[in-house]
Structure formats: C-alpha cells, structure tokens
Amino acid sequence: MTDSSAPSTSxxxxxxxxxxxxxxxxxxxxxxxxLLGSDATPAxxxxxxxxxxxxxxxxxxxxxxxxxxxxxxxxxxxGCGKTSILRAVNRLHDHTxxxxxxxxxxxELDVYAPGTSPELVRSKVGMVFQRxxxxxxxxxxxxxxxxxxxNGVRSKALLAEAGEAALRHAALWDIVKDRLRDPxxxxxxxxxxxxxxxxxxxxxPEVLLMDEPCSALDPVATGKIEAxxxxxxQHVTVVLVTHNMFQAARVSDDTAVFLLGEDRVGxxxxxxxxxxxxxxxxxxxxxxxxxGHIG
Amino acid sequence: MxxxxxxxxxxxxxxxxxxxxxxxxxxxTRRDAVRAAACAHLDRRxxxxxLATVMCVGALALSLLPxxxxxxxxxxxxxxxxxxxxxxxxxxxxxxxxxGIGNAVxxxxxxxxxxxxxxxxxxxxxxxxxVERPGRLSGALRLxxxxxxxxxxxxxxVFAYLTFVLAFGYSGLAxxxxxxxxxxxxxxxxxxxxxSTVPDELWEAxxxxxxxxxxxxxxxxLRSALPGIVTGNLLAMARAIGETAPxxxxxxxxxxxxxxxxxPMAALPLTIYTNATEPYADAQRTAxxxxxxxxxxVVLLSVxxxxxxxxLHRKAR
Amino acid sequence: xxxxxxxxxxxLRTPEASSWEPVAGIASILERRRSxxxxxxxxxxxxxxxxxFAGVFLLLLVTLFHQAWAALAHMGLxxxxxxxxxxxxxxxxxxxxxGTLLTTxxxxxxxxxxxxxxxxxxxxxxxxxxxxxxxxxxxxxxxxxxxxxxxxxxxxxTPLFARHVEPFLKEVPLLGALFHGQPLxxxxxxxxxxxxxxxxxTIVALSRVAMSGVAMADREAxxxxxxxxxxxxxxxVIPGARRGIRAAVxxxxxxxxxxxxxxxxxxGNNTALPHSLLSPGATLGSAIVNSxxxxxxxxxxxxxxxxxxxxxxxxxxxxxxxGQLLLRVREExxxxxxPVDGAVEAIAGTVGPAS
Numbered sequence: 001m002t003d004s005s006a007p008s009t010s011x012x013x014x015x016x017x018x019x020x021x022x023x024x025x026x027x028x029x030x031x032x033x034x035l036l037g038s039d040a041t042p043a044x045x046x047x048x049x050x051x052x053x054x055x056x057x058x059x060x061x062x063x064x065x066x067x068x069x070x071x072x073x074x075x076x077x078x079g080c081g082k083t084s085i086l087r088a089v090n091r092l093h094d095h096t097x098x099x100x101x102x103x104x105x106x107x108e109l110d111v112y113a114p115g116t117s118p119e120l121v122r123s124k125v126g127m128v129f130q131r132x133x134x135x136x137x138x139x140x141x142x143x144x145x146x147x148x149x150x151n152g153v154r155s156k157a158l159l160a161e162a163g164e165a166a167l168r169h170a171a172l173w174d175i176v177k178d179r180l181r182d183p184x185x186x187x188x189x190x191x192x193x194x195x196x197x198x199x200x201x202x203x204x205p206e207v208l209l210m211d212e213p214c215s216a217l218d219p220v221a222t223g224k225i226e227a228x229x230x231x232x233x234q235h236v237t238v239v240l241v242t243h244n245m246f247q248a249a250r251v252s253d254d255t256a257v258f259l260l261g262e263d264r265v266g267x268x269x270x271x272x273x274x275x276x277x278x279x280x281x282x283x284x285x286x287x288x289x290x291x292g293h294i295g
Numbered sequence: 296m297x298x299x300x301x302x303x304x305x306x307x308x309x310x311x312x313x314x315x316x317x318x319x320x321x322x323x324t325r326r327d328a329v330r331a332a333a334c335a336h337l338d339r340r341x342x343x344x345x346l347a348t349v350m351c352v353g354a355l356a357l358s359l360l361p362x363x364x365x366x367x368x369x370x371x372x373x374x375x376x377x378x379x380x381x382x383x384x385x386x387x388x389x390x391x392x393x394x395g396i397g398n399a400v401x402x403x404x405x406x407x408x409x410x411x412x413x414x415x416x417x418x419x420x421x422x423x424x425x426v427e428r429p430g431r432l433s434g435a436l437r438l439x440x441x442x443x444x445x446x447x448x449x450x451x452x453v454f455a456y457l458t459f460v461l462a463f464g465y466s467g468l469a470x471x472x473x474x475x476x477x478x479x480x481x482x483x484x485x486x487x488x489x490x491s492t493v494p495d496e497l498w499e500a501x502x503x504x505x506x507x508x509x510x511x512x513x514x515x516x517l518r519s520a521l522p523g524i525v526t527g528n529l530l531a532m533a534r535a536i537g538e539t540a541p542x543x544x545x546x547x548x549x550x551x552x553x554x555x556x557x558x559p560m561a562a563l564p565l566t567i568y569t570n571a572t573e574p575y576a577d578a579q580r581t582a583x584x585x586x587x588x589x590x591x592x593v594v595l596l597s598v599x600x601x602x603x604x605x606x607l608h609r610k611a612r
Numbered sequence: 613x614x615x616x617x618x619x620x621x622x623x624l625r626t627p628e629a630s631s632w633e634p635v636a637g638i639a640s641i642l643e644r645r646r647s648x649x650x651x652x653x654x655x656x657x658x659x660x661x662x663x664x665f666a667g668v669f670l671l672l673l674v675t676l677f678h679q680a681w682a683a684l685a686h687m688g689l690x691x692x693x694x695x696x697x698x699x700x701x702x703x704x705x706x707x708x709x710x711g712t713l714l715t716t717x718x719x720x721x722x723x724x725x726x727x728x729x730x731x732x733x734x735x736x737x738x739x740x741x742x743x744x745x746x747x748x749x750x751x752x753x754x755x756x757x758x759x760x761x762x763x764x765x766x767x768x769x770t771p772l773f774a775r776h777v778e779p780f781l782k783e784v785p786l787l788g789a790l791f792h793g794q795p796l797x798x799x800x801x802x803x804x805x806x807x808x809x810x811x812x813x814t815i816v817a818l819s820r821v822a823m824s825g826v827a828m829a830d831r832e833a834x835x836x837x838x839x840x841x842x843x844x845x846x847x848x849v850i851p852g853a854r855r856g857i858r859a860a861v862x863x864x865x866x867x868x869x870x871x872x873x874x875x876x877x878x879x880g881n882n883t884a885l886p887h888s889l890l891s892p893g894a895t896l897g898s899a900i901v902n903s904x905x906x907x908x909x910x911x912x913x914x915x916x917x918x919x920x921x922x923x924x925x926x927x928x929x930x931x932x933x934x935g936q937l938l939l940r941v942r943e944e945x946x947x948x949x950x951p952v953d954g955a956v957e958a959i960a961g962t963v964g965p966a967s
Contacts, residue, residue: 593756597752
C-alpha cells in the first residue's frame with residue numbers, strides 16, 4: 001500500500017507527507033467539476049443499495065452517483081463491500097447467490113426491475129476482473145470478439161473492425177496483430193488483462209467496472225493499465241475498485257471510501273472528488289483511513 | 296452479410312477510436328451498430344436459452360426415466376416374492392411352496408468376504424508401492440491397473456475358470472478369486488488417489504522425525520487417506536456384489552446351503568440369471584425377489600460407503 | 613511433605629550440568645530403535661503387493677492366450693472377419709464384431725446427447741436445489757447391477773419393444789429403413805437401448821465433474837459479457853470440459869463393449885449377420901456367455917471361445933485404457949478436493965455394471 005517514492009522519517013512526518021502526496025497526485029485528476037455538479041446526468045445511480053449473502057450483510061445502505069465519463073474509485077480495506085457493490089451493478093450476484101436491495105439505475109434503466117433482463121444490463125456494463133480471465137479455449141481474436149458474438153453480432157466485417165478498435169483502445173493491437181489466432185493464454189499476465197479490457201470494450205458498454213484489475217500484475221503492467229484507464233474515461237464511465245490509495249489518487253476523478261462499520265458491515269463513508277477526499281476529507285474516519293491509521 | 300435489422304453503413308474506424316454519441320450525417324457509427332445488434336438479438340438469445348434449458352431438462356427426465364421405471368418394477372414384482380422365509384429357505388422345485396434364496400444370500404456373503412480378504416491387502420500394498428516409489432515400475436503397475444480396469448468381467452470369469460476350475464473344480468473360492476481380480480485395480484486406483492492427496496509435508500514431517508517408514512505410513516498417511524481408502528474399497532465391494540459374469544463359469548450354483556468355499560455355491564446374481572431365463576411363474580417370481588434383494592443390498596452398501604467416508608472425514612479434521 | 617526428586621531428574625536441574633544432556637535412558641532406547649530392521653518388513657510388504665498385482669495381471673494374459681492359441685493358430689487373422697460355425701471348425705468373430713460395434717454405436721448415439729444434456733443441466737443450468745438430488749439419483753442408476761437391468765430388459769422391455777416401439781419405428785419416414793424385418797423384441801436395437809441405459813450414468817457423472825471443473829472466473833467472464841447461461845454453457849463450459857467429456861465417452865464405449873450378461877439376455881442370439889436394427893444378433897460378450905458352457909473342455913471350440921475373449925479383450929482394453937489415460941492426465945482440470953472426492957472420482961471412472 002505504501003508508495004516507495006515518498007521518503008520520510010518520523011510517523012508524524014510520514015502522515016503529513018502521505019497526505020500531501022495523495023493530494024498532489026489527486027490534483028492531476030480532473031476533480032474540479034465535483035460529483036453531482038457535473039453537467040451530464042450520472043451514468044449510474046445507487047440508492048439505498050445493500051448486498052447480503054444469506055443472513056450476513058456485506059454492505060449496507062449505499063447511495064452514490066457515478067458521473068458519466070469519469071473514473072470513480074471505490075477504495076477501502078478488504079471486506080468493506082466495494083466488490084459487492086461493483087458486482088451489484090451488473091447483476092453478477094444473480095449468479096453467486098447474493099441478495100441486492102435498493103435501487104440501481106443505469107441512466108433511465110432500473111437494473112433490478114422485474115422486467116429487466118440481466119443480459120440487457122450486462123450488455124451496457126462491462127467488467128474486468130481481478131485475475132485476468134481470457135477464455136482458455138479461444139484465440140486472442142476470438143476472445144476479443146467473444147462478447148460481440150454472444151450478443152448476436154455475426155458480420156465478419158463488423159467483428160474484425162470492432163476487434164481491432166478494441167485492441168487499439170487497450171493498447172494491445174501492435175503486440176498481437178500478427179498473432180490473432182494464437183491461444184490467448186500465451187500472453188503475459190499484463191497482456192491478458194489488457195485483452196480482457198479489450199474484450200469488455202468491444203461490446204461498446206456505457207460503463208466499465210474494474211475489480212482491482214492490477215492486483216495480480218507486476219508494477220510495469222500496472223503502470224500501463226493505469227495509463228489506459230485514464231484514457232478510457234473519455235469514452236466510458238469507469239468504476240474502479242482498488243486497495244491502493246495511491247492508484248486511486250493517480251487515476252480517479254472521484255473517490256468513494258468504504259469502511260467497516262461497528263457491526264462489521266461495510267458502508268460508504270464519504271464520496272467526493274479525489275483531491276478533496278484525500279486532501280481535505282470531511283469525515284473523521286476517512287481522514288484516519290487516508291492517513292494510514294486504519295485499514 | 297449483416298444480421299442487423301437494418302442496413303448499417305459502418306464507418307471505417309481503424310485507429311480513429313470510438314466516436315461518442317454524434318455520428319456522421321451519412322450513417323451510424325460502429326458503436327451504434329454494435330449496440331443495436333445487442334438489443335435486436337436479446338429476445339432471440341433469451342428464447343434460445345430457455346429452449347435449450349427445456350431440452351436439457353428433457354434430457355434429465357430421459358436419464359431418470361429408466362431408473363424410476365426399473366426401481367418401481369423391481370419393487371412391485373419383487374416385494375410379493377419376499378413373503379415368508381424367502382430369505383432363509385433353500386430353493387424348491389417349481390410349484391412347491393417354501394421356495395427361498397437363503398443359500399444364495401449366504402453364498403454371496405461368503406464369496407464377497409473372501410474376495411475382499413484377497414483384494415484389500417494386495418490393493419493397499421500395491422498402492423503404497425506406487426505412491427512411494429515413483430518410477431518405471433510404478434508406471435507399469437498403473438498401466439496394468441488401467442488395462443485391468445478395462446477388462447470385461449466376462450474375460451475375468453473365463454480366466455478364473457481356466458485357472459481355478461480346471462485345477463480344483465467349481466467352487467466358491469474360484470468365484471471369489473474372479474471378484475478379487477475384478478476389484479483389485481479399482482481398489483488400487485482409489486487407494487492411490489486417496490494417498491496422493493496427502494500433502495508431502497505430512498510424509499516429510501513424519502520421516503524427518505527419524506521414524507521408520509512403516510510407522511509414518513501407519514500413523515500419519517493412512518490416517519489421513521483413510522476416508523478415501525474406505526470409500527473406494529466399499530464402493531468396489533458394492534460393485535462386485537452385483538457382478539454376474541465372474542460367477543457363471545466359476546461357482547456353478549447349488550440348491551443347498553454351502554459353507555465350504557471349496558465347493559460349488561449359490562450366489563444372488565447367478566440365481567437371478569438362471570431363474571430369469573426359465574419360463575415358469577415361480578422361477579420368474581424368484582428372479583424378481585432376488586433382484587430386489589440384490590438391489591437393496593448394493594444401494595445400502597453404496598450409501599454406507601459414503602456415510603462411513605463422511606464420518607471418517609469429519610473425524611479426521 | 614517434601615518432594616524429593618530422583619537422581620536422574622536432579623541431574624538435569626543442577627545448573628552446572630549441560631542443559632543439553634539427554635535424559636538418561638532415552639538414548640539407549642532410541643539407539644535400539646534405529647538399528648532394528650523394521651523397514652525391511654514394510655518394504656517386503658510393498659514389493660509383495662506389487663508382485664502379486666503384476667503376477668495376477670500377467671497370469672491373466674498368459675492363461676487366456678495359452679488357451680486361445682489353438683483356435684488362433686487355426687484361424688489366423690481371418691478370425692476377424694469369418695463367421696462362427698463350430699460344426700465346420702469355423703471360429704470367426706466377424707459377425708460378433710459387427711454386432712458389438714453396431715450395438716455400441718447405437719447406444720452412444722442415444723446416450724451421448726442425453727448424457728451431455730443432463731450433465732450440462734446439472735453442472736450449470738439447474739438451480740442448486742435441483743442439481744444435488746438429481747446428481748445423486750443418476751449415480752444411483754450406475755450402482756444398479758447389470759443383471760437386474762438385464763432382467764428388466766428381458767421381461768419388461770422385450771414385449772414392449774415387440775408390440776409398440778419397434779412397429780412404431782418402422783413407420784418413421786426416413787429412419788424407418790433401418791428398422792425393417794419382423795419386430796421380435798429381442799434385437800440389436802433393444803440391446804443398444806439397454807446398453808445406453810447402463811452407460812448413461814458414466815457419461816453424466818464424468819461430464820458433470822469435468823464441467824463443474826471449469827473455472828468460475830471463466831464463467832463469470834462470459835456472463836459479464838451479457839451471454840445467457842446457455843451461451844456460457846455452450847461456448848465456455850463445454851469447450852473447457854473437452855478432455856473430461858472425451859474421457860467420459862471413451863469409457864462409456866469401453867463399458868458398452870464389455871457388457872455381456874445383460875446383452876445376452878436381450879439380443880436374441882443369432883449368429884448370422886444382422887440386416888437391420890430389428891434383427892436378433894450377437895456381440896462378442898453375448899457369444900462368449902452363450903457358447904462357453906456348450907463347448908467341451910479342451911476342445912477346439914473351447915479354444916475358439918477363448919479366442920473370442922482375446923478379441924474382446926483387445927478391443928475393450930485399447931478403448932478403456934485410452935479413456936483411463938484421459939482421466940489421469942488432468943492438466944487443466946482441478947485436482948480432487950480431498951481424499952474422499954479422489955476416491956469417488958476414481959470409482960466413477962470405473963463404477964457401473966460391466967458383467
């Protein structure tokens with residue numbers, strides 16, 4: 001969790017330097033517009049969303065708006081419900097047995113309305129997972145266009161074009177263009193993750209959910225993907241779950257902090273532009289978290 | 296060929312990136328083309344998915360149908376046969392009351408017990424060999440086990456005839472030998488699998504304490520692999536009890552209670568076989584009754600095998 | 613009452629004594645233990661087990677070949693295509709091989725789609741409260757002894773087929789050509805159906821295990837791309853389970869080859885070449901069952917039957933060993949979850965009637 005480029009001596013110094021570094025990093029992001037003050041309608045709104053597994057509540061009462069074409073980071077120690085919230089957005093809990101209460105809206109679409117099919121939601125929301133998971137039995141090209149094929153696109157021309165565009169967006173085209181038929185598993189970890197990003201992008205989603213996409217990667221690959229994320233935000237709304245505060249500071253425009261409440265249930269503590277959340281947090285607990293005192 | 300509901304002139308997008316929202320005046324962007332395709336196909340995909348699910352449910356029904364029909368039939372035809380002493384009497388000629396399969400029950404128990412006595416220790420010892428000394432010999436043993444597993448039981452029955460029966464005559468022992476040969480590779484495989492899931496650390500910890508190998512095996516590895524070994528061996532036994540082919544050329548059958556394994560004996564599967572092909576009503580009823588008994592026996596044993604394994608597994612934790 | 617430590621212990625307690633001095637008495641016990649040749653008995657047991665196993669295996673091969681030799685020498689390679697006519701000293705397995713292949717192929721044509729469909733349902737499309745009990749039920753079918761299935765086939769299915777199923781099949785537009793001739797009940801078709809029933813649990817069990825082994829991550833990746841569960845099953849799970857499915861089908865094929873008793877009860881036992889699926893026929897297994905006891909010991913005919921055993925052995929062993937190898941080499945699949953699962957899986961590869 002610590003950034004090795006921040007030299008410090010005493011704990012007090014350390015805290016101050018940490019906060020300063022975070023604030024400075026965050027300043028690079030486009031945090032000026034503020035969350036709810038942005039001119040576009042939010043891409044995703046959550047109201048009173050709670051996720052529970054059986055009797056155990058993982059995260060409660062989350063109300064949050066995610067602005068369009070910005071990167072929102074969900075940060076916090078593990079077990080606080082960030083991933084649960086993320087997976088609630090594309091209805092993956094249908095599959096894992098979690099119960100989601102509250103309302104989630106994708107623009108106009110009510111994600112959990114009885115008449116809404118999960119496939120419809122998932123065609124508008126893409127997801128990149130913690131460990132790269134290209135389909136092991138498919139080639140690189142087949143992987144990229146897998147989502148398109150699932151969604152019914154069969155025109156070879158459109159597939160080829162969309163595939164190439166997605167690979168370019170993921171900064172992978174030059175590396176793989178001569179071996180599109182090779183098995184996807186031959187790529188390195190970082191390349192596989194970029195392939196997964198390309199695969200998610202090919203379906204032209206409105207929102208891209210990223211669940212700690214760099215946690216299984218080495219620092220070089222991580223750097224490349226972070227650069228990618230910033231660029232992707234111009235085209236899609238990105239929601240990034242991350243452990244790493246510094247990553248959040250580098251990459252995101254807005255940050256939402258999740259912490260464990262008293263009863264071991266995760267909850268949203270503070271949300272705002274990244275610069276503010278790290279530089280001048282409003283909530284005491286947020287301050288404690290970003291200064292490294294908890295988590 | 297495009298399967299979109301309308302004609303979409305796709306703008307050349309190579310390297311240009313996705314255009315947000317605004318399209319060209321002439322047509323739609325790739326983004327719109329993809330999104331439109333996704334929407335258009337959604338209903339069709341969901342319907343196809345539902346249809347496929349229905350067909351798979353149908354497949355499940357087809358799989359369970361013979362099971363249900365068979366069990367219902369065996370129970371309905373076999374239950375009436377189980378009246379009064381069926382399990383303790385010896386067979387009587389057609390038409391004469393007091394028919395029973397007692398000798399077949401006893402015969403099966405003796406034959407299977409002997410077979411287990413032969414197969415279990417050999418299987419265990421050979422599995423220990425394979426697990427502890429990996430090498431060409433173990434590989435050859437594994438291959439032999441694979442080959443032996445694939446051997447049809449009729450071949451094993453003929454083999455037992457050619458060795459035991461030609462030398463010593465028809466006997467329960469010959470049948471036991473045939474069943475033991477049948478069970479051996481299965482037990483070897485199960486034992487080997489159970490032992491190889493024991494982590495190396497356990498082996499090494501025991502050996503590092505300077506303990507002789509046997510003690511390590513006994514106190515550490517076997518205890519850990521015991522649930523798997525017991526399940527495997529009991530399941531092999533459950534399978535062997537129901538086998539007919541190893542018995543038809545070896546035990547010959549008998550009308551009486553026989554307790555000496557070196558003499559011809561009766562056994563449940565053989566009784567079914569000989570009675571099934573006879574057209575008489577009594578014989579048919581006996582066949583169904585025996586089938587019911589055999590089926591119950593096999594099922595109970597399989598269930599017991601898994602229950603014992605679960606219990607041992609829990610105890611080991 | 614004061615505690616008076618005995619001499620040995622007080623040696624330890626004395627500060628001047630080295631704290632590493634072993635307790636008196638233990639050293640000699642350990643020394644004795646180490647020098648005892650305990651290991652030798654254990655090694656002997658291990659070698660013994662391996663030797664017995666190998667010995668039995670070799671004895672099997674030698675005995676069968678030895679007995680079949682007379683007939684094999686007499687017929688040569690023509691055993692593979694000549695007919696069976698003991699009166700004319702013809703011990704060819706040709707007709708039986710045809711019957712074996714025919715029944716197996718038809719059995720697989722029935723069992724593989726049904727089995728894969730069931731496995732797909734149980735491994736992914738079914739809600740959990742349905743999948744678990746149904747899995748147990750299908751495995752239960754595997755435990756039913758083949759003699760019971762044969763009995764049921766003989767007494768229940770034969771008249772059913774003769775009166776209803778076979779006449780119906782003759783009327784089917786295109787396929788009806790396969791089913792010409794008298795509907796007698798006992799036929800290649802009935803034997804194939806009985807084989808399919810017996811082989812089904814193997815296919816379902818092994819395919820299901822293979823499909824469940826496909827990583828959750830891959831399935832979620834598919835779902836996240838807006839695939840329906842069926843699309844995930846078809847494009848992700850089944851391809852990912854290819855190896856296990858291949859093993860399942862191979863083992864099912866081997867099982868079908870080796871089944872003798874149940875087939876003998878329902879196939880009609882005709883040594884002429886079958887001309888339709890409705891004709892009675894014979895397989896290698898059924899022929900052995902029927903002819904073995906009739907042949908006089910020591911006669912050429914007996915040797916001929918054992919030669920049939922050799923042919924059957926050759927075919928089934930090749931197929932089965934291949935399937936077992938496919939099961940063993942589990943490169944992508946997950947290892948068994950624990951000792952019990954490993955044993956159960958090993959048994960699943962072998963369980964099922966094969967008499």
